[in-house]
Amino acid sequence: MKKLLMTAAAAALTLAATAFNATAADKLKVGFIYLGPVGDLGWTYMHEVARQMMVKELGDKVETTYLENVNEGPDSERSIVQLARTGHDLIFTTSFGYMDPTVKVAKQFPKLKFEHATGYKRAENLGTYSGRFYEGRYIQGVIAGKMSKTGTLGYIGSFPIPEVISGINATILGAQSVNPNIKVKIIWVNTWFDPGKEADAAKALADQGVDVLMQHTDSPAAMQVAAQRGIYAFGQDSDMIKFGPKTQLTSIINNWGPYYVKQAKAALAGTWKAEDTWDGLKEKMVLMAPYTNMPDDVKALAEKTEAAIVAGELHPFKCPVIGQDGKEVECKGGKNLDPGQILGMNFYVKGIDDKFPGGK
Amino acid sequence: MGLVEAIVISIIAASTPLLLAAAGELIVERAGVLNLGVEGMMIMGAACGFAGAYLTGSTFVGALFGVAAGMALSFVFAVLTLGLAVNQVAAGLALTILGIGLSGLIGAGFVGEKIVPAPQLSIPVLTGIPFIGRILFGQNAFIYFSIALVIGIWWFLYRTRAGLILRAVGDSHTSAHALGYPVLKIRLLAVLFGGGCAGLAGAFLPLAYTPFFIPGMTAGRGWIALALVVFSSWLPGRLVAGAYLFGAVSILQLHAQAFGLGIPSQLMTALPYLATVMVLVIISRARGAAGSVAPASLGTVFVPDR
Numbered sequence: 001m002k003k004l005l006m007t008a009a010a011a012a013l014t015l016a017a018t019a020f021n022a023t024a025a026d027k028l029k030v031g032f033i034y035l036g037p038v039g040d041l042g043w044t045y046m047h048e049v050a051r052q053m054m055v056k057e058l059g060d061k062v063e064t065t066y067l068e069n070v071n072e073g074p075d076s077e078r079s080i081v082q083l084a085r086t087g088h089d090l091i092f093t094t095s096f097g098y099m100d101p102t103v104k105v106a107k108q109f110p111k112l113k114f115e116h117a118t119g120y121k122r123a124e125n126l127g128t129y130s131g132r133f134y135e136g137r138y139i140q141g142v143i144a145g146k147m148s149k150t151g152t153l154g155y156i157g158s159f160p161i162p163e164v165i166s167g168i169n170a171t172i173l174g175a176q177s178v179n180p181n182i183k184v185k186i187i188w189v190n191t192w193f194d195p196g197k198e199a200d201a202a203k204a205l206a207d208q209g210v211d212v213l214m215q216h217t218d219s220p221a222a223m224q225v226a227a228q229r230g231i232y233a234f235g236q237d238s239d240m241i242k243f244g245p246k247t248q249l250t251s252i253i254n255n256w257g258p259y260y261v262k263q264a265k266a267a268l269a270g271t272w273k274a275e276d277t278w279d280g281l282k283e284k285m286v287l288m289a290p291y292t293n294m295p296d297d298v299k300a301l302a303e304k305t306e307a308a309i310v311a312g313e314l315h316p317f318k319c320p321v322i323g324q325d326g327k328e329v330e331c332k333g334g335k336n337l338d339p340g341q342i343l344g345m346n347f348y349v350k351g352i353d354d355k356f357p358g359g360k
Numbered sequence: 361m362g363l364v365e366a367i368v369i370s371i372i373a374a375s376t377p378l379l380l381a382a383a384g385e386l387i388v389e390r391a392g393v394l395n396l397g398v399e400g401m402m403i404m405g406a407a408c409g410f411a412g413a414y415l416t417g418s419t420f421v422g423a424l425f426g427v428a429a430g431m432a433l434s435f436v437f438a439v440l441t442l443g444l445a446v447n448q449v450a451a452g453l454a455l456t457i458l459g460i461g462l463s464g465l466i467g468a469g470f471v472g473e474k475i476v477p478a479p480q481l482s483i484p485v486l487t488g489i490p491f492i493g494r495i496l497f498g499q500n501a502f503i504y505f506s507i508a509l510v511i512g513i514w515w516f517l518y519r520t521r522a523g524l525i526l527r528a529v530g531d532s533h534t535s536a537h538a539l540g541y542p543v544l545k546i547r548l549l550a551v552l553f554g555g556g557c558a559g560l561a562g563a564f565l566p567l568a569y570t571p572f573f574i575p576g577m578t579a580g581r582g583w584i585a586l587a588l589v590v591f592s593s594w595l596p597g598r599l600v601a602g603a604y605l606f607g608a609v610s611i612l613q614l615h616a617q618a619f620g621l622g623i624p625s626q627l628m629t630a631l632p633y634l635a636t637v638m639v640l641v642i643i644s645r646a647r648g649a650a651g652s653v654a655p656a657s658l659g660t661v662f663v664p665d666r
Contacts (some may be wrong), residue, residue: 037464037575039471069576071458160625185618188625194579195570197610200374204614207366219577221570242472243572255655355622 028090028268030054031074031083032066035095036193042218042237043192044068046254047094047117048240053257054264063263072097080105085114090267092260093117095192096161099244102126113272115263117256118163120343122274129259132280134170134342135161135309136252136288139314140234141174142305143249143291144212145182146298147232148175154205156198156215156222157188160357164216166345168352170316171214176351178301185210186354206231212249221249232293239289250302251289259285278339282310317342322350367611368495368639369489373569375580375607377402377561379506381585382592382599383513385556389589390517391550392530392657396452397437399582400459401430401555402562403575407463409563410470410573419478423502423560423579430559431552438551442544445661456582464575473571475584478502478568502564526550530655533662543662557611558582590638594655606636607636 026193028169032051036044051064065088070079076098084105090113093102100120106114106126106273114126120130144153153175157164168186175182185208187201198217202225205213213233220243226233227244235241235251259277266272279285288306291299308314319331324347348356381398388395408429413422440446472573481487486497517523521615526546529536533543561581566573584606592598613628 039468039575041472041574157625184604185620187614187617188629189614190625190629191579193576195572195574195577196374196377196565196579196581199570200370201614203366203370204611204618207363207370208615208618210618212386219570219574220572224570224572243474354620357625 011244023317027060028058028062028264029086029088030064030106030264030267031086031088031091032064033070033079033083033091033093033095033098033241034066035070035072035097036066036218037068038066040193040218041220041240043254044094044218046237047092047256049133049259057261057302058264058268061268073167074101077101077104078305080109084109089113090115090264094099096163100196113267113274122276124274127263127274129279130163130343131254131256131286132278133252133254133286134316135280136167136286137167137170138174138309139302139305140214140250140252141176143169143294143298143302144171144214144232144234145175145178145248146301147294148179148182149211150209150211151179151181152185152210154202154208154210154213155184155186156201156205156213156217157186158192159190160188160216162343162345165348166317166342167216169349172279172349172351173316173321174305180352182351184352184354186352188357189217193218195219198222199225202226202233203229210250216239220244235289241289241292246293248289249293250291253287253289255285255287278343280309281306282312324348324350324352324356326350362491364420365491365494367615369499370611371604371608372495372499373607375604376503376506377564377569377581378585378588378606379510379600380443380502380561380564380588381505381511381558382588382603383583383596384554384561385585385589386592386594386596386599387517387526387557388550388554389658390530390594390655391547392533392655392660392662393441393525393547393551394452394659395434395437395441395455395468395554396449396586397433397455397459397582398554398558398577398586399580400456400463401433401558402459402565402578402582402585403463404429404459404466405559405562406565406577407467407470407562407573408586410473410475410566411466413475413567414470414473417476418662419476419501419567422475422562426559426563426567427556428559430555430557430562432555433462434551434555434558437555438548441661442547442551445663448659448661460576467573467575471575473572475525475567475571491591500568502560502568505560510596510600518595530657531658533657535538537662537664543608543664547662558585561585588630588636590654591637591644593640593644593653598640602636602640605639606632609635 034044038048067079070076092115093147094117095204102116103121117130118130119128177328189197198221202222206229211231213226223233223240227247237254239251240247291302316335317337322331323329405426409426412425440451441448480598483497487493529546537543588602590604609632613631
């Protein structure tokens with residue numbers, strides 16, 4: 001019996017060793033930490049689509065693992081450590097709230113490579129990446145400003161963090177460019193994912209006279225409410241036209257795939273470096289779904305706006321940007337607000353009546 | 361449709377899943393069993409309910425699927441805790457984890473699909489009455505059923521012999537056993553009833569509330585239902601009050617935000633929890649300790665001796 005156990009143990013050791021060698025020699029193990037379930041049709045779903053694209057493009061060269069439904073904050077640390085301990089060479093943590101845990105784990109595992117989405121803390125083995133989603137929001141604002149008859153837009157926010165704030169501001173600036181008197185009603189649901197609550201917020205906004213809805217939460221619930229109420233809405237993260245064939249005007253599509261493929265290739269080739277990537281419409285990390293359910297002139301205007309942003313002729317945060325208090329915001333980027341001001345945005349622009357939800 | 365009317369309709373819809381799940385759990389706990397797996401049974405009900413409705417095109421069949429899924433999962437719990445005398449807290453938590461995982465697997469094929477939401481009642485004239493017409497005569501079947509369910513539970517607990525026996529089992533399983541009542545059988549039925557209710561509550565979400573399925577769409581409602589049972593001191597009347605209060609504050613805080621009142625949204629989001637806990641605690645205090653005791657055998661394992 002003892003002998004048998006010994007043999008088994010030896011066999012297990014050998015197996016483990018070969019497995020380890022195989023991955024170390026020619027396979028790149030890539031790990032992903034997801035915020036929601038892969039089927040959320042929103043944020044996490046788009047990271048999953050990108051992961052699948054990586055697997056498709058690189059085939060045998062990569063082996064991928066993902067952990068879904070990982071809570072943000074300190075609790076996520078053990079999930080990241082789990083991936084690090086199980087031989088993953090490149091780890092993507094795909095939500096803002098994983099920032100500090102990722103920094104901590106990256107320090108503990110200096111030989112591994114980490115990529116954190118939408119954060120701003122970097123290290124030698126920790127890069128960051130995000131999309132310039134505000135570009136898409138600006139286009140949505142232009143469309144919403146044209147399409148709204150009541151002159152009141154509805155915005156469902158998740159958490160009052162700079163990413164969401166800059167989206168609201170870009171939307172309003174876009175809408176103001178076609179309708180200077182546009183109003184917006186904002187509801188914070190303080191969650192990224194709760195379809196019931198998102199629907200409740202959408203209903204509340206529709207009941208209060210909003211006729212174009214937009215959201216910065218992850219499910220298509222708001223789109224469905226808009227469809228029931230016969231008002232317009234925008235999709236979020238992915239093309240949600242299926243949930244509102246007569247409702248969706250367009251949608252911002254998060255296109256992470258090319259970036260994931262590029263970074264995995266760099267890691268395989270040994271050229272990976274921790275960098276700060278912030279790509280937008282031009283680099284196609286942010287895409288717009290087809291412009292639907294709108295008259296031709298609005299569609300043409302949306303396309304023109306998109307082309308101008310891609311060409312660099314139009315910047316949503318072109319100076320002067322006027323804050324809620326009526327004073328001009330300091331213009332650190334010369335002609336436009338600089339990336340730091342946008343990534344750390346902590347003010348509302350003029351035209352938003354609501355109280356700013358952050359400190360200050 | 362006026363704003364107040366619209367708000368009331370939203371409140372009723374938001375309260376119903378909590379009420380359905382909590383009503384079932386109330387019976388389970390009154391029988392002396394603590395099943396913490398409500399969230400897991402709800403999400404299973406959501407996944408299977410959506411699957412049923414999607415495959416057959418019928419909300420009713422979907423609801424039955426949801427009930428069956430909740431019951432099936434609660435049967436697993438019953439086998440563990442009643443049959444094998446496993447710790448109820450541990451088994452309940454495991455049930456939630458199992459339910460979340462299993463529902464994701466079952467529902468994976470249905471993500472992104474759409475169904476027709478549950479039809480709403482429409483009676484000529486009555487539904488058309490201004491203000492109260494839509495509220496009283498224009499809801500879907502789940503909502504009427506939830507009210508009937510709580511009335512039925514109240515009647516069962518306080519007006520029938522079977523209800524008295526169920527309460528006796530929950531308060532002192534040894535005495536009930538000594539009197540010759542089949543404690544484990546009664547508890548099994550209670551657990552299955554609770555599972556069915558949780559499954560129905562879960563099914564309400566994709567069938568009537570937000571007509572699509574997404575993994576994890578119950579988003580913690582099972583836990584709120586559990587808390588409501590405790591804070592209502594296991595009394596059906598207070599349970600209705602608690603569920604509707606929670607629903608009301610959740611909806612009203614959204615409207616307050618849309619009006620731009622400028623109150624921090626984090627406080628607003630916490631408000632339903634704060635308000636419900638405070639009000640129910642105050643009611644319990646006012647009634648004195650006598651009216652608000654937990655079933656004495658709650659959560660304890662019972663192994664019948666021969």
